[in-house]
Amino acid sequence: MDKLSLLDKFKDPEIIGSLSLGDKMVASLQIMILGMGVTFVALCILWGLIVIMTKMINGTPTEATKVVKTPVEVAVPSVAVEEDNQEELVAVITAAIAASLQTSTHNIVVRNITRVIDATPTWGRTGRVEQMNSRF
Structure with a gap:
């Protein structure tokens, strides 16, 4: 079966009613993993940008902090x-x-x-x- 025809088949809202419980569970797991993956990647990108901006704003410390009496x-x-x-x-x-x-x-x-x-x-x-x- 061609992938394009399979995608066209899932565009029909009535197809959900014809799916078995196992097919519905697999589809929901795939959607959940995809959503969590996209969210994780977006958070990693934000974290990296924050680290870069912090280094740009604060600069790199040139000397170690010393305790002086x-x-x-x-x-x-x-x-x-x-x-x-x-x-x-x-x-x-x-x-x-x-x-x-x-x-x-x-x-x-x-x-x-x-x-x-x-x-x-x-x-x-x-x-x-x-x-x-x-x-x-």
């Missing part, structure tokens, strides 16, 4: 702190810096903490307190 000077808002809590304050500040830099506390050395006068107006401080209290 550098002394960090921290400006802390004016807070009345007792001398007993000085070590705890240094530990908290070191942990906060390590968290913001996404590194270990062993890579950071805090040598000097300078207190800074808080120049924020009263309405600004009140607004921050209200924002924080509204989250609870």
Whole structure:
């Protein structure tokens, strides 16, 4: 039987009623595999394009990222702190810096903490307190 005549035969909507259950299952599996294959190929092409665009935008890194131990000077808002809590304050500040830099506390050395006068107006401080209290 010629392929062209077979395709013409399947163009008739009444042919579906004459197919056996096995023929219908095979046809539905073929359609499912074809659809999934086309979708997979399209997603692979999109993934490749995204990788290429990312490399074009970000460029290739020329140097490896190095962990450098550098002394960090921290400006802390004016807070009345007792001398007993000085070590705890240094530990908290070191942990906060390590968290913001996404590194270990062993890579950071805090040598000097300078207190800074808080120049924020009263309405600004009140607004921050209200924002924080509204989250609870």
